[in-house]
Amino acid sequence: MKATGKTHAISEPRTTGETNNRRSTVNRLSAENVTLAYDQRVIAEQLSVEIPDNSFTVIVGPNACGKSTLLRALSRMLRPSEGRVLLDGQVIQSTPAKKVARTLGLLPQSSIAPDGITVGDLVGRGRYPHQGLLRQWSAEDERVVQESMARTGVADLADRHVDELSGGQRQRVWIAMALAQQTPLLLLDEPTTYLDIQHQIDVLDLCAELHEEQGRTLVAVLHDLNHAARYATHLIALRGGRVVAEGAPNDIVTAELVEEVFGLRCQVIDDPETGTPLVVPAARRARTEVRAAATEAS
Amino acid sequence: MRTPTTRTAKTPTASRAVRALRTPGGLSVRLDLRALTVVVLLLAAALAASVLLIGTGDYPIPAGDVLRTLLGNGDRGQEFIVNELRLPRVLVGLLVGASLGLGGALFQSISRNPLGSPDVLGLSQGSTAGALVVIVLMSGSATAVTLGALVGGLVTGFAIYLLAWKQGVHGYRLVLVGIGVSAIVTAVNGYLLTKADLVDAARAVVWMTGSLNGRGWEQVWPLLGLCAVLVPLILVNARGLRMTEMGDDVSYALGVRVERVRLVLMVSAVLLTAAATAAAGPVGFVALTAPQLARRLTRSPGPNLVPSLCMGATLLVTADWASQRAFGADQLPVGVVTGVLGGIYLLWLLVTERRAGRI
Numbered sequence: 001m002k003a004t005g006k007t008h009a010i011s012e013p014r015t016t017g018e019t020n021n022r023r024s025t026v027n028r029l030s031a032e033n034v035t036l037a038y039d040q041r042v043i044a045e046q047l048s049v050e051i052p053d054n055s056f057t058v059i060v061g062p063n064a065c066g067k068s069t070l071l072r073a074l075s076r077m078l079r080p081s082e083g084r085v086l087l088d089g090q091v092i093q094s095t096p097a098k099k100v101a102r103t104l105g106l107l108p109q110s111s112i113a114p115d116g117i118t119v120g121d122l123v124g125r126g127r128y129p130h131q132g133l134l135r136q137w138s139a140e141d142e143r144v145v146q147e148s149m150a151r152t153g154v155a156d157l158a159d160r161h162v163d164e165l166s167g168g169q170r171q172r173v174w175i176a177m178a179l180a181q182q183t184p185l186l187l188l189d190e191p192t193t194y195l196d197i198q199h200q201i202d203v204l205d206l207c208a209e210l211h212e213e214q215g216r217t218l219v220a221v222l223h224d225l226n227h228a229a230r231y232a233t234h235l236i237a238l239r240g241g242r243v244v245a246e247g248a249p250n251d252i253v254t255a256e257l258v259e260e261v262f263g264l265r266c267q268v269i270d271d272p273e274t275g276t277p278l279v280v281p282a283a284r285r286a287r288t289e290v291r292a293a294a295t296e297a298s
Numbered sequence: 299m300r301t302p303t304t305r306t307a308k309t310p311t312a313s314r315a316v317r318a319l320r321t322p323g324g325l326s327v328r329l330d331l332r333a334l335t336v337v338v339l340l341l342a343a344a345l346a347a348s349v350l351l352i353g354t355g356d357y358p359i360p361a362g363d364v365l366r367t368l369l370g371n372g373d374r375g376q377e378f379i380v381n382e383l384r385l386p387r388v389l390v391g392l393l394v395g396a397s398l399g400l401g402g403a404l405f406q407s408i409s410r411n412p413l414g415s416p417d418v419l420g421l422s423q424g425s426t427a428g429a430l431v432v433i434v435l436m437s438g439s440a441t442a443v444t445l446g447a448l449v450g451g452l453v454t455g456f457a458i459y460l461l462a463w464k465q466g467v468h469g470y471r472l473v474l475v476g477i478g479v480s481a482i483v484t485a486v487n488g489y490l491l492t493k494a495d496l497v498d499a500a501r502a503v504v505w506m507t508g509s510l511n512g513r514g515w516e517q518v519w520p521l522l523g524l525c526a527v528l529v530p531l532i533l534v535n536a537r538g539l540r541m542t543e544m545g546d547d548v549s550y551a552l553g554v555r556v557e558r559v560r561l562v563l564m565v566s567a568v569l570l571t572a573a574a575t576a577a578a579g580p581v582g583f584v585a586l587t588a589p590q591l592a593r594r595l596t597r598s599p600g601p602n603l604v605p606s607l608c609m610g611a612t613l614l615v616t617a618d619w620a621s622q623r624a625f626g627a628d629q630l631p632v633g634v635v636t637g638v639l640g641g642i643y644l645l646w647l648l649v650t651e652r653r654a655g656r657i
Contacts, residue, residue, distance in 0.1 A: 077550055101553025108547035112410075114599040121599070128541055129553040133534060136328040137318035181552065 026089065027053050028217065029074060029104070029185055034083035036069050036241070043069045044241030046083070051185075051234075056211040056218045058228040061238035062262050067221045068109070068189055070238065074219065075106040075187050101129035105183035107174055109190055113162040119173050120158040123149055126180030148179040152206060168199030175206065186210070188220040192227070200224070204231050225262070229253050229277045237261045253277035333596040333605055340592075340608035344392060344615055351391070351619040352384045355627045382514075390513040390577055391618050391632070392611045393521040395584055397574035399610015400532065400603060402585030403592070404567035407539055407601035408560055409476075410469040412647075415586040416571040419476030422580035423483040424454025425572055426506055429579075430490040433502045443505065444517075444576045451572025454479060459564055468546075508581035508633025510618055517577045524573050528566045532603065535559050540600045581633045583640020584610050590647065613639075 029051040036044045043066040051057050051074070059067040072078040073085055076092045085092045092100060105126075113122060126148070127141045149155040152172045157165065162173060171191060178186055188207065192200040208231050211218045222228045228235060229249040236246045239261045245252045255268050258279055265282040272278075320326040352368075353359040359367075359376055366372050367380040402415045409419075416422055428450020432438040438446065462468075462475040487506075491499055538559035541549040549556050571585065591613075592605035617635040624630075 075551060077547060097550075097555050098553035101551065106547070106551035108545070108551065110545050111548045112543065112545040114543040116597065117599040122544075125541060125544065126552070128537070131537070133537070134325045134327070136326050136537075138320070138324070138326050142318075178551075 027051055028088050029086070029219075031070070031073060031080070031085045032083050034073055034080035034085060036066065036073050036078060037081050038069075038078075042241075047241060047243065048083075049074075049236060049243060049246075051217060051219055054215045054217055055234040056208065056232055057220070057234040057236060058232035059219065059221045059236045059238060060223075060225055060228045060261070061244075065238045066241040067238050071106075071187055071189050071219065071221050075104060076100060077106070077108075098129045101181065101183070103183055104185040104187065105178045105181040106187045107178045107189065107191060109193065111174055113170070115163070117162050118158065119149070119154055119160055119162055119165070119176075120145065122162055122173060123154075123158075123176045123180050126177040129181060144182060145180050148176045151179060151210075152176040167195055168202060171195060171199070171203055172206070175203070179210070183216075185217045185219070188218065190221050190223060192222065192224070200227065207231065225253075225258070225279050226271070229279070230271060230274055249277055253279070330596070330598060333598055333602070336592070336595045336605050337608050340605065340612050344608065344612040347612065347615040347619050348388045348392065351388050351615055351622070352380055354619060354622045355379075355384065386515045386518050387510050387513045388615060388618075389518045390521065391510050391615045393518065393525060394510075394574040394578045394581060395588075395611040395614025396607045397521065397525060397570040397610070398581065398584040399588035399592070399613070400529070400607040401567040401571040401574070402610070403589035403601050403603050403606035404532065404539075404563050405571075405585070406589050407543065408469070408564060408567075409472045410543065411473050412590055413586075414469065414473045414476070415589075416567070417580070417582060417586055418480065419458060419473070420480030420483055421451050421455055421458075421476075421568065421571050422575055422582070423480050423487060424457075425451035425575035426580055427483050427487050427490070428453070429505055429576075430487055430494075430502055433505065434490045434494040434498050437498065447576035447579075448572050451575055452568060454483060455564075455568030455572065459568075504631070505579045507631040508579035508636070509631035510578055511631065513578065521573055521577055524569065528570055529607070532563060532566050535562055536601065536603050539563060539603075543599065543601070579631075579633060581614065582637040583644070584613055584636050587640045587643050588613055591643075 027050050031047060031049045033046050033048055034044070035042065035046065047066075047070065049070065059070060061067045069078060073080055076085065079093055087095060087100060087104060124137075124141070124145050127137075127144065130141065131137070146155070149158060152175050154169065154172050154176055157169065157173070162170060165173065175188075175191070178188075191203050191207065195203060204227055207218055207220065210216055211233075222231075232249055234247065235249045235252060237244045237252070237257060244261050245257050253268055254277075255266055258264055258266050258268065267280045267282065268277045269280060270276075270278065317329045317331060318326045319329050349361050349364050349368075353361055353364045357379060359380065363372060363376055364380060367376045368385070372380065398416070405416055405419065406412055406414050408414070425447040428446040428448070429443050430446075431450070432443045432446030436442065458472070458476050458479050461479070462472045464471065491502060494502060538549070538554045538556075541552050541554045542556055542559065546556050574581075588610035589602060589606040592602045592609040595609075596602055596605050614632065614636065617639060618632040621630040621632055621635040
């Protein structure tokens, strides 16, 4: 049997005009030769990643490949044991915390809505890095909070308690909070987890709009390769703490890559809706045949 | 600064009237009207209870006379009783209650657990151990007992912090370590009591109940000084603490230096609780109940620090007044009353939370 995939045509499905991955210019956010470890458990060594400005970068890879860890390092939640993360040319750890928080926002997986908090109050907390002891709630804060809620479609829910909302609504509220932070860079750690398919698309559409509207740089960790290929303008494929491939989904998503990164035999076809690569896993029988052939050969 | 021609702006983002007081210079202060009302009412209640408490005793004084004396227009005899005997005792009560209420609110917020209060975490037991060591092993003076209790509370507090620290203190670990430490120290306290002779044991037990009897100006000044330093420090860090309620990741992302805020606030809370316990003994349940009651009154998620402080002061003085009214002057230590009321409150809380399906 031949390799199932076909190399994807380099067409121009939904490019937004910007040239990604310009190595010549300095991007705002990058990791240089970082070694990432929890206690003694090393997740990645000598990893270098550039986040192209104004891109919607999606990091994909199998479980435990270090994609969330990389995102944590990029958002200074995790201090690299070696190497450095640079934000606007400065080591992120030595930049004042509030200054970073005005440039780079993060929507983490683990967030707790305090008991009995209203949507408006929660979104308002995103203004923290713009506030101070004597500048606690300016007219500007109020305007941005209104705008963020309107932008994410939760303005009608302002007075509701967060704990009575559905999962999809709650995720929109958290995104509104991150928007209220008004950062040119926004990092999202698996924003679609625990949502049903409709709400997954809903959240991703919202992300794409946020990216396109204001040229905001978005970085997201996603599980679903097809979602990643459809929405990303720049894709980073990780395996075992190493970058296997990066670039526009149309350029890099091939059957060979998917097999290398995920160990999955598949076909890559054109997404009939968007023309982006669509990964179709090989049928169970086909995979067994391949496996049998492989054993025979060896 | 320019003249504060302030205007209040209602925030349409929340039905709870969160307003901001803004000056033309660009300064703004958040105003939570409901919380503000709660604070004012609690302060009024604390003041009323204090006046009544000063008037209560073997030589009762009508409230009008108490007020007149406090303002400096009383007669000689009443002046002595009010200013020298009863006022300092009431002030100690207010300060101890305020410290416990604030300390409790801080601990509950840091541990993200309504049970994470100093009495449950073993701080009071640590203070007791310090006091018992002085009473039983050294037969020390009252001042020495106070110092012993202070040292005991501080040592226990830092032991809990160190044991719970593993790349940052986290709620559950803090509560579990605290309960463990509390069990150990309680056992040590039991051992010390069995070693004591009858006189020392009686003295120890009275101390352990928590009482305001015989407290004077010498307890007021150190507590007042400590509060004057710590309360502003705590309030400056309160905004960061409010953010940490959303989890460490979110608060880091918002630019809060989580571990620093937590360290400053925990040290302050330990100091406040240890000092309060050293001054009046381990008055039970104020630190546990005051923040919860304050929260129910303000209906606000945040740590409710100032309302908890006022609630603690009000609770303690009211409990002391109630015990004196019901059982006669200096018959029943205030710790007994707060313990009984606090226990009842805790049971009620458990029942209502269960009805609401939260536990």
